[in-house]
Amino acid sequence: MKPSSFAPGAAIALVAALVGIVSLNQRRLPLHTLVELTGQPRPTPLAPRPSPASTAGGEISTPLASAPPMEREPEVPCVDLSPDCTAWQRGGECGFDPAYMHAHCAKSCGSCARADFDGARASAAATAAAATAAAAAAAAASVAGGGARCRDKAASCPLWAASGECDVNPGYMKLSCAKSCGSCDWADFSRRCRADPNATLxxxxxxxxxxxxxIDAGALSRYKPRVVSRPPQPWAVVFDEFISAEHADEIVSVASSEEGRLFTPSQGTGGLDDDGQLIPTLSSYRTSSTRWCDGGCLNESAVRELRERVADATGVPDANHEYPQLLRYTQSQYYKEHSDYIPAHRDMPCGPRVYTFFVYMSDVEEGGNTSFPQLGLSVEPKKGRAVLWPSVLDAAPRDIDERTMHIANPVLSGIKYSVNFWIHQHDFKANHAIGCTG
Ligand SMILES: O=C(O)CCC(=O)C(=O)O
Ligand SMILES: [Fe+2]
Incomplete structure (x- = not known):
């Protein structure tokens, strides 16, 4: 049996039956993943851990969600390493457990080198349909079986539940003490986080x-826009003066000064855990440092102003934006070619990332350009400058447009500060707060 990091065992058995699998080979978590991800913020975690009068300790925190860009190593061998790859792919595993599947079932998942990307797209619709069926099966199995993964993650859960914490602190308790709170349905990712197929994009x-x-016709001229890529290529625009130099300096100083909220090495993930949450790992694909602008940072006046401008410029409300991600690259740091699109988001309630709005917060002495190899485009970092591009196709705005894959070239001299805004089809912040963004 292939242990799934997403669906309960019973659900996997059911899915296996649905797709006609007789037996599934054991698969283990890979040591290295081909899907390098940026760990998402833990902005407003479900709630602080409850602090009842006495605690037995030993709790396992369940940090929330992540929003990783999908990255590809060009050297991925285009083979399946297990005879069961096709069946797993049909069961939706490429989406549920991308790290393992792209490493071991690159052929079936269509996640080989970029040359094979068309194959991935051709199979995407079938994969999505199978994933939906798998999620429905998982939900059914959870109800029927009382939730195979229903458990308490902290030794103190029964005590906390007895003292009323399930009602006082439901955000944390219903997920992490599901057994004691009797909230197994809620704790089941596939039930809690079901996307509404009819939600307006x-x-x-x-x-x-x-x-x-x-924009090309003059809208947003106050930000000095230059359209740098247009159809038949994907659109991209550079705003040479999106924010003032003072404004950028203020954001960098906010980002650098808050105690306990320092930049830390950018993270990837080893896949999804059994709650559908991304497992953070250190990344060699991306060597910058990162910090999330959540909590107090979000409401700093310069940050607030920037958030408003991004929402205003794109016409997509702030609720659909991930928490701003602040980046710092020192000499020789980089981020290899990747797409910001994350396949796993497609069927989550936040929907896929549609746009990246990327803002440079510093001038860089040398290097650090953002390059789009397929667009023949390279943008030089400049304090206050911004770049906006889509990660999806205009005609099919839930599907990846791989032509906007991009690279952060190594900084050769100086320090590069910048901010990522990743903008989704649906509400990100509310779904993140309940652990539904991956
Ligand atoms: O730093 C850059 O120029 C681009 C960064 C990027 O692509 C990302 O963080 O996803
Ligand atoms: Fe990116």
Whole structure:
């Protein structure tokens, strides 16, 4: 049996039956993953851990969600390493457990080198349909079986539950003390985090072209826009003066000064754990440092102003934006070629990342350009400058547009500060708060 990091064992058995698998080979977590991810903020975690009068300790914290960009190593061998890859792919595992699957089932998942990307796209629709079926099966199994993964993650859960914490502190308790709170359905990722297939898209088909054409025609001229890529290529625009130098300096100083909220090495992930949460790992694909702008940082006046500008410029409300991610690259640090699109988001309630709004917070003495190899585009970092590009296709704005894969070139001299805004089709912040963004 292939242990799944997403669906309960019973659900996997059911899915296996559905797709006609007789037996599944054992698969282990890979030591290295081909999917390098940025650990997402823990902005407003479900709630602080409860602090009842006495605690037995030994709790395992369940940090929330992550929003990783999908990255590809060009050297991925285009083979399946298990005879069961096709069946797992049909069961939706490429989406549920991308780290393992892309490493071991690159052929079936269509995640080989970029040359094979068309194959991935061709199978994407089938994969998505199978993933939906798998999620439904997992939910059914959870109800029928009382939730195979229903458990307490802290030794003190029964005590906390007895003292009323399930009601006082439901965000934390219902997930982490599901057994004691009797909230197994809620704790089940596939039930709690079901996407509404009829939800209105913030960026429907055609809206990307509309936005960029308006910018091209003079909208947002106060930010000094230059359209640098247009159809038949994907759109991209550089705003030479998106924020003032003072404003950028203020954000960098906020980011650097808050005690306990320092930049830390950017993280990737080893895949999804059994709650559908991304497991952070250190990354050699991305060597910058990162910090999330959550909590107090979000409400600093310069940050607030920037958030408002990004929402205003894109027409997508702040709720759909991930928490701003602040980046710092020192000499020779880089981020290899990747797409910001994360396949696993596609069927989550936040939907996929539609746009990246990337803002440079410092001038860089040398190096640090953001390059888009397939667009023949390279943007030089400059304090206050911003770049906006889509990660999805204008005609199919839930599907990746791999042509906007990009690289952060090594900084050769100086320090590069910048901010990522990743903008989703649906509400990100509310879904992140309940652990539904991956
Ligand atoms: O630093 C850059 O130029 C780009 C960073 C990037 O692509 C990312 O953080 O996803
Ligand atoms: Fe990126």
């Amino acid at each position: 913030a960026v429907p088909a055609g809206a990307i072209g509309e936005l960029f054409r308006a």
